[in-house]
Amino acid sequence: MKSHIYIFCFLVVISVIKISAQECNDTVHTGEGTFYDGVAGGTFGNCSLPVAAGDYMHCALNNIDYDGSNACGACIEVTGVKGSVILNVVDRCPECASGDVDMTMEAFDMIADVIDGRVPITWKFVPCETMANSETIKINFKEGSSEFWTAIQFRDINHAISKMEYQLPDNTWMNTNRELFNFFIETSGIPSPMNLRVTSILGEELIFENIVLDLNEDFDTGLQFSTPEGCNQELSIPEFDVTEAIVLYPNPTSSIIHLTENANKWKLVNSSGKILDQGSSKEIDLSSYSNGIYYLLLEDKKTMKLVKQ
Structure with a gap:
């Protein structure tokens, strides 16, 4: 050229x-x-x-x-x-x-x-x-x-x-x-x-x-x-290596993601840090959310990444 x-x-x-x-x-x-x-x-x-x-x-x-x-x-x-x-x-x-x-x-x-x-x-x-x-x-x-x-x-x-x-x-x-x-x-x-x-x-x-x-x-x-x-x-949301005591499955998921009984209270946020849901249930329904990456904030200030696809 x-x-x-x-x-x-x-x-x-x-x-x-x-x-x-x-x-x-x-x-x-x-x-x-x-x-x-x-x-x-x-x-x-x-x-x-x-x-x-x-x-x-x-x-x-x-x-x-x-x-x-x-x-x-x-x-x-x-x-x-x-x-x-x-x-x-x-x-x-x-x-x-x-x-x-x-x-x-x-x-x-x-x-x-x-x-x-x-x-x-x-x-x-x-x-x-x-x-x-x-x-x-x-x-x-x-x-x-x-x-x-x-x-x-x-x-x-x-x-x-x-x-x-x-x-x-x-x-x-x-x-x-x-x-x-x-x-x-x-x-x-x-x-x-x-x-x-x-x-x-x-x-x-x-x-x-x-x-x-x-x-x-x-x-x-x-x-x-x-x-x-x-x-x-x-991103203001930190990531960390998941310990054996806390498990998310299946991850990625198209709908329900399961937590172990050790997870306790949590908050579900998007990549911008906006809180979408919170609770203590061992199941989180992601079916109503767009495909993408989300984060689970735990009460001990640890963070886990989950994927909706």
Whole structure:
């Protein structure tokens, strides 16, 4: 997708950071997890982002959460019955329901048994700090870009980008439309060099100045989105290794889950910590709840995870 139409030899870049009030993006989503072949080895995903050969830590989001490509490049932490995995959003799953995540088989195997095929999951957006090449944001100009038609993509971002603007001669900022394939496009073109301003989903603004259009290679901005202290922490509901004295069965279940007589009083909560039911019965009916992960809070402050499927 590279071209050599316009190559500029001289480049002076001064980058400035402006931080607006930031808000955490740690909403816990529930849905079903599935797997597909993935898009490693090219820019084959709907986000048009490069995925290295052999990199299976990526996924496709459902149409709702893909949000017109606003989720592209962000990272999510997916949790299933076997554990959690952090994945980069690089693709879209048009047939998936809201909350669903379609991941590679290698990633799926880290959160559930592959033989199950479709499993209840929870997930939330997290910083991409643990992913490779996430140190600084890169700017990519799509093939065919010029001062008369300009398409821009941001790569290796720490948080999802909600908006891109470019500066006009009168120093005001012009918002740019983002396409489903994850390029910000100005159909009338952006003169080079240009000043760009991007806003993260958390509200932080980064300004990149004197960016020269270059179709030969991505430009390294030297900057990255930050994460406010206290954001994207672990779920407030702790997990622990189940002792032999307490047993839940069957787990997962589609309806009734049984407790041993040693469980005593309990509270049933969802992944957001909302209390759904409480009591001391040795049977809990989950048939009226949506598929997903729930937690049982015991009176001795221990917590157990249960799965409705």
